[in-house]
Every structure is written in structure tokens, then in C-alpha cells.
């Protein structure tokens with residue numbers, strides 16, 4: 001948690017002239033007051049470089065303003081956050097987190113080796129592996145739901161190279177993986193045992209504030225891009241629609257508002273696992289329901305970890321949050337109504353998601369199922385409320401990571417192709433949009449992490465990994 005919200009110390013007029021790196025630098029330094037400007041600038045410069053230049057054609061772009069391009073299609077605006085090395089928005093934070101951690105560890109005099117435990121609904125895992133593979137003084141273990149990620153997401157993780165990485169599928173869903181990781185962090189015996197081996201724990205999930213703060217930057221960047229496009233004047237409000245799972249991405253938008261960006265409504269877009277939609281409608285957060293696998297697996301989440309942070313910001317009461325979380329633990333529900341001032345819940349069913357992909361493709365852009373959920377939500381929100389404030393849809397992943405679903409949406413029929421590359425190549429052929437090279441290469445890679453374990457086997461898996469690493 002930030003102890004308090006800083007205030008932006010640049011004007012919106014100045015912001016409109018910043019490139020991505022300058023924006024990130026200006027936003028990060030507001031929160032990371034223990035770091036020097038030179039340290040933050042160096043971290044930003046080495047994170048948001050050429051590796052963020054992958055467009056859907058797999059080409060490298062030159063300009064750093066293309067780190068997160070603002071595009072438009074079908075009468076909608078998109079902030080494309082998937083041009084990093086692993087083709088999902090998680091790269092925006094996970095490419096800089098390892099550098100921030102290294103700086104923090106040095107400042108705090110941490111001499112222990114860091115064991116990073118990560119639960120993933122598909123995209124965080126690969127982005128964290130890419131960020132931390134080969135990092136000095138760090139080992140990383142990633143747990144994904146073995147049947148709950150797309151074939152491309154799974155292969156991205158299971159083929160990851162590097163001596164300091166371990167990956168396991170668990171028999172269970174994302175909530176099981178996240179609960180399991182949190183249980184290990186808070187198990188005093190296991191923490192002591194790992195400490196005895198020279199390890200301190202950390203997380204690459206959005207419970208780590210180092211994930212959230214870099215994400216605040218791209219909301220400022222979107223605002224600047226809108227001004228540059230002539231679609232907004234400095235000072236006017238800008239809303240966002242965010243495809244939401246763990247509530248990290250949209251919470252970063254809320255933080256942007258708290259530190260001074262004139263945000264409009266934040267439309268919280270859910271898929272069929274619409275706990276948050278129901279919460280914003282009724283004031284009751286209730287996880288007592290069937291977990292539904294969807295075509296947008298990275299949002300198949302019932303317990304949104306960062307919602308706890310929001311509850312604290314809105315109530316200002318640790319007591320109230322503790323009571324709510326107590327209710328969640330004991331009964332899977334709590335009641336704590338929201339004012340509706342900032343957030344508005346919407347959701348898309350599977351047919352609505354597929355229809356949105358098809359429609360936006362007709363309008364000139366190929367989007368992934370998560371982004372499509374947001375498209376539907378944005379349109380519903382506008383139709384229901386009549387709010388015509390400019391609204392930017394946050395595009396969170398490359399459509400090629402979910403090629404089979406996108407292909408089905410575009411062609412209207414389930415694809416008859418086999419293998420990860422089959423669907424990717426077919427999607428490229430049908431749409432004329434070249435596929436990212438890093439995904440095409442997956443098929444030929446060796447699976448280095450075949451493990452699938454029971455959800456109560458996570459502790460043993462981490463112990464065995466630590467032994468292998470010989471610490």
C-alpha cells in the first residue's frame with residue numbers, strides 16, 4: 001500500500017509533450033521516494049527499450065512512443081499494451097520490476113537470495129519468467145492452472161530456459177494457485193525453513209506494489225496520446241474500460257486518478273466470472289458460484305486480489321477490510337457497498353465476446369478475447385448511461401496468444417487445425433495479419449517444465465527447487 005498518494009508535479013500541458021519513458025520516469029519517482037532520479041531513469045531506460053517494439057507483424061519499431069500505441073478502430077480507441085516481449089500487458093511492469101527489486105534489495109542491505117513465487121492465470125507467468133530468467137540473486141517458481149491457460153500461454157511458460165526458473169501446472173484453477181502461493185508466504189514454518197537455506201520470499205504478482213506503480217504510468221501516457229491525437233484537451237476527463245481479473249490493471253487507473261490525472265469513469269469489464277459486476281450492482285462480493293472457464297482465461301478469477309487494496313482506499317479502515325476479508329475466508333462473501341463514484345461494472349458473455357471480436361475485426365482491428373470483453377462492456381456502459389466522455393479501451397494481449405478462439409470468432413466456425421502453430425498460422429492466413437515471430441517459434445521448442453502437481457504439492461515443489469539450486 002502507498003502510505004499516502006503523492007500529487008503529480010507536472011502539468012497536463014507538459015505531460016502532452018512527454019514520450020513513454022519520460023512519463024514513466026515522472027510517475028515512478030512520485031511513488032518511489034527512496035530511489036534517486038538517476039536510478040529510476042536508468043531502470044526506465046533499460047526496461048522500455050527496443051524489446052517493446054514488437055508490433056503484430058513481429059517487426060521492431062524504432063520510436064519509444066510506440067511502447068504503448070493508441071489506436072482506433074470500429075469507432076473505439078485502444079491503448080495497446082501488448083507489444084512487449086511476451087505479448088501481454090504484464091510486460092509493462094514485469095520488464096522493470098527486476099531492476100526495481102535489485103535496487104531495493106541493495107538499499108535495504110538484503111543479503112539473502114530472493115525466491116519469487118508467482119501464481120498466474122496465463123500471462124503474468126511468462127512475463128515474470130522473461131523478466132527474472134538469469135537475474136542475479138533471484139530464483140523464480142511459477143504456478144499456473146494446468147487446464148486453465150491457452151495452449152500458447154502454456155508453451156510460452158513450459159519452454160522457458162534459465163537455471164533459476166521452475167514452472168508447474170497445478171490441478172486446480174487460478175484462485176487455487178493464488179491461495180496456495182499466499183499460504184506459502186504466510187506459513188511461519190516454511191518461511192523459517194527457507195530462511196535457513198538463505199532465502200527471502202517475494203512476489204511477481206500484483207500483490208507486489210512494484211507491479212502496480214509502473215502500470216500507473218501508462219494511464220498518463222494514454223492521456224498524453226489522446227491530447228496529441230487532438231481527441232482531448234488538457235484538463236478534460238478521460239475514462240477507461242479495463243478487462244479485469246485480479247483488479248490490478250484497473251486499480252492502477254484509480255491510482256492515476258488519485259495522484260491527479262483527470263479520469264472519467266473506470267468501466268470494470270468482467271467475463272462470465274462476474275463477481276465484480278455483481279458487487280458493483282449489489283454491494284455484495286460473493287464467490288459462492290461455479291468457476292467458469294472462458295475464452296478469456298486470464299480473467300477467470302473469483303477472488304480479485306487487489307480489490308482488498310481498493311476496499312482500504314475507499315473505507316480508510318483496516319478494521320472494515322479485515323472484517324470483509326474475514327467474511328470472504330469464512331463464508332466466501334461480504335457486504336460493503338460502493339458509492340459507484342469511480343467504478344462501473346459491466347460484463348460480457350462468451351457469445352458477446354466472440355461477437356465483439358468479429359465486429360471489431362470488421363472495423364479494421366484484430367483484438368484478443370480479453371480486449372473484446374472490454375469492447376462489449378464499454379458499449380454497454382455508454383448505451384446504459386449515455387456518458388459520452390472519451391473512453392479508452394485497454395487492450396491487454398496479442399490476439400495470437402488466443403488464436404483458436406479468435407479464429408472461431410472471425411470465421412464463425414471452430415478451427416480444424418492442430419497444434420499451437422496451426423491455429424496461429426491459420427489466423428494469420430485468414431486475417432492477413434502477420435503473426436508474432438516469438439509465438440511461431442514456440443512449436444519447435446523443447447518442453448523443459450512438464451510438471452503438473454496437486455495444489456497441496458506446491459510447498460514440496462518449491463523445496464525441491466531450492467534443493468536443486470543448492471541454497
Ligand SMILES: *Cc1c(COP(=O)(O)O)cnc(C)c1O
Pocket residue numbers: 088089090122123124206243244245246247248249250298299370371396397
Ligand atoms: C492479467 C490479464 C488481465 C487481467 O488483469 P488484472 O490486472 O488481473 O485485472 C486481462 N487481460 C489479460 C490479457 C491479462 O493477461
